[in-house]
Amino acid sequence: MKKILIVEDELALLYALASQFSKKQFTVFEAVDGEEGLKKAIDEQPDLILLDLLMPKKDGMSMLKDLRKHPWGKNAKVIILTNLSDAEKVDEALKNGTYDYLVKTDWNITQVIEKVKASLGMK
Amino acid sequence: MQTSSQLTQIAKNISEALAITVFLIGVLVLIGWQFNIEILKSVSRDFVTMKSNTALSLVFLGISLWSLQEKRAQSRTSYIGWVSAVAAMFVGGITILEYIIKVNLGIDKFLFQESSSAFLTIYPGRMALNTAFSFVFLGVSLLYLNIKTKRGLYLSIVPAILVMLAATLVIIGYFFDVSEFYLGNISYTPMALHTAISFFLISFGILFAHPEGNLTRVFVSSSLAGSTVRRLLPMAFVVPVIFGLLEELSDHYDFFSVDFGRSVTAFVSIIVLAALIWLNAILMEKKEEARSRAEEKLEKEKQISQSLSKDLEKFKLAADTVADHVIITDANGIILYANKAVEIITGYKIEEVVGKKAGQVWGGHMSKKFYENLWHKIKKEKKLFVGELTNYKKDGTPYIAEVRISPILYDGGVVHFFVGIERDVTKIRELDKMRAEFISLASHQLRTPLTAIKWYVEILLKTKREHQEDGYLRQVYASNERMIKLVNDLLDVSHIESGKKFSVILKIVDLVPVVKDVVEMISVSLRSRQNKGEINLDSGFPKELKLDIDEIKIRQVFQNLIDNAVNYSLDKFKIIVGYKQEGDMAIFYVKDHGLGIPKNQQSRVFEKFFRADNTTAVNTTGTGLGLYIAKAIVERHGGKIWFESEERVGTTFYFSLPLNRDMLLASKE
Helix, strand or coil: CCEEEECCCHHHHHHHHHHHCCCCCCCEHHHECHHHHHHHHHHHCCCCECCCCCCCCCCCCHHHHHHHHHHHHHCCCCEEEECCCCCHHHHHHHHHHCEEEEEEHHHCCCHHHHHHHCCCCCC | CCCCHHHHHHHHHHHHHHHHHHHHHHHHHHHHHHHHHHHHCCCCCCCCCHHHHHHHHHHHHHHHHHHHHHCCCCCCCHHHHHHHHHHHHHHHHHCCCHHHHHEEEEECCCCCCCCCCCCCCCCCCCHHHHHHHHHHHHHHHHHCCCCHHHHHHHHHHHCCCCCCCCHHHHHHHHHHHHHHHHHHHCCCCCCCCHHHHHHHHHHHHHHHHHHHHHHHHHHHHHHHHHHHHHHHHHHHHHHHHHHHHHHHHHHHHCCCHHHHHHHHHHHHHHHHHHHHHHHHHHHHHHHHHHHHHHHHHHHHHHHHHHHHHHHHHHHHHHHCCCCCEEEEEEECCCEEEEEEHHHHHHHCHHHHHHCCHHHCCCCCCCHHHHHHHHHHHHHHHCCEEEEEEEEEEECCCCCEEEEEEEEEEHHHHEEEEEEEEEEEEEHHHHHHHHCCCCCCCCHHHHHHHHHHHHHHHHHHHHHCHHHHHHHHHHHHHHHHHHHHHHHHHHHHHHHHCCCCCCCCCCCEHHHHHHHHHHHHHHHHHHCCCCCEEEEEECCCCCCCHHHHHCHHHHHHHHHHHHHHHHHHCCCCCCCEEEEEEEEEEEEEEECCCCCCCCCHHHHHHCCCCCCCCCCCCCCCCCCCCCHHHHHHHHHHHHHHEEEECCCCEEEEEEEEEECCHHHHHHHCC
């Protein structure tokens, strides 16, 4: 069983994603903003975090930076899943050691799950 | 025409020559006394002798005038001049004293003896009284020659003129045989002819020694007055003397009666003088014309220079009304000129800025490297520099300036000065930033509901349902994908337009399945439309090709190129997607046998919103953005895109991607 944390403020998208991860393979944690995301990440220490960028309270980039300051979070595996595609954001995310950067509209859920599995060596 | 300074020099040369002449006359007469040569002593047997004292004094005068020439005035030689002048005065003065006190003081026969029976000589060896006075006068004149006060001037000129008049009178007396003129009072010894001539010459020499400073100035003037006096004044001497002589001759040989002779003389004199004056007037008129022409020319030149300065004024006014900040600096960057906008933009007064470097006022806040680069460009390469930099106003507020600096080169490519034009683009950059933020936000907001539709339709499609419903859902999905593509295209265009980095997320990916997927997807949609066309991979297409690329973006390029090939082909088409390797580059191509691109429009193919004329009739869905974005994507990957096309034959689009990761990284920066 792999632990996954999805940090996503748009509830429709959060439910859609969370519902498609197989219950047999994944335990899915959900958070709706960066603050909650950071807390859950440190509490649950998931194998992978799917992280949105544009969110209330604490945005994804700030959460990522805070996470990197934490002893556990330093090496946590993160895939950015967002609809922001500015070059600056991409560069900043990659600089902060993210595994991948996905623009939501470019991928369907099946593909996202494949990417997650690939990153966790689950194929 | 000679200039005034040339004439002055000539006059000085004449003065010196006269000094030498008089000196030689004196010497010759002394020789005459020594060897008793009558012709040297008295010119003619009928004339009185020049006394030896006179000859000696003339030698003194000659030496004096020669020594006092202006070119020697500063040297010790001028002492010799003064001593000689005093010596001549001394001889003259003693002689006058002898006449007054009627005592022989022993100077008369100091040099040579003269018999008491000498012709017309009352006191043997003693010079005439007027000769003695002349020596005193000329001595005074010479002593004051180089004293340039008003009094010095008078004391130099007036005695010389008096002596000249006296000498002239004597000479005329000899010519016309009027003995009273040269005898003076009959009871005294008369002045010898060559003495009178010598006095005339030496006076002349004195007057011309400083022609620029006294009455003779007009003689050396290059003006009309100068040429008139030079031409006519000698005539005043020559004409009457010549006619007098001619009359004398005719009297002598009895050619005419005396009265007839006189009237002929008067008549001819009138004609000659009138002709001279007339001729002079004509010459003067010609000179006057030349002068007025020269004046006209001068006036014209003045007008030109005035209009030039007006032009300059216009330029300045124009430069001052320009909203951009304009400065002109010398080759070292010192500001020579700044326009009004400089004051408005930077807050520095023009007077505060001129004479300084930009770095001492608003500039100098960028990195050292930036300025090195700037100076290298404008000074070494001598090319236009264009850049954007942050400067500070006088009150400390930063502003963003778009700068253009051009070196102004003169002959031989030497940098003479620089012209710098700065535009305050702070507001524009702020707007750019706001626009970019807006687009980023808007796209995010648009993409969120599109993602929701995409994902939920996907979930619905996975669940079992009736075939017809499935079809509807696929339509929704396809429409949504089109909407997503449109949003992506607009976002890409806006990114390209703003000149910002085009975002690519590079990963090492096997491109072959991606290309196969695109071909398969488009083929499926073709079959669903009952289209008989075919899309095939070339037989040489590799089985695996790992490249460092943004998978989504490169997929987009293939999709755009194949979509175009399909859309602009006729029914039953065959499209081939191929690959070849050239050096470090992977080259892909998409070949169709479709409409082709008209020759005259081929250069515009990669322009934004461009659609060739012959395409709109066949297909109406294109936005004209596909190739524009494809080009940006390929170039962002360090590759190139191009095509070969012939109308009604077909088109092949090529694009290259670097095989080598290092090259890609280099092109990324």
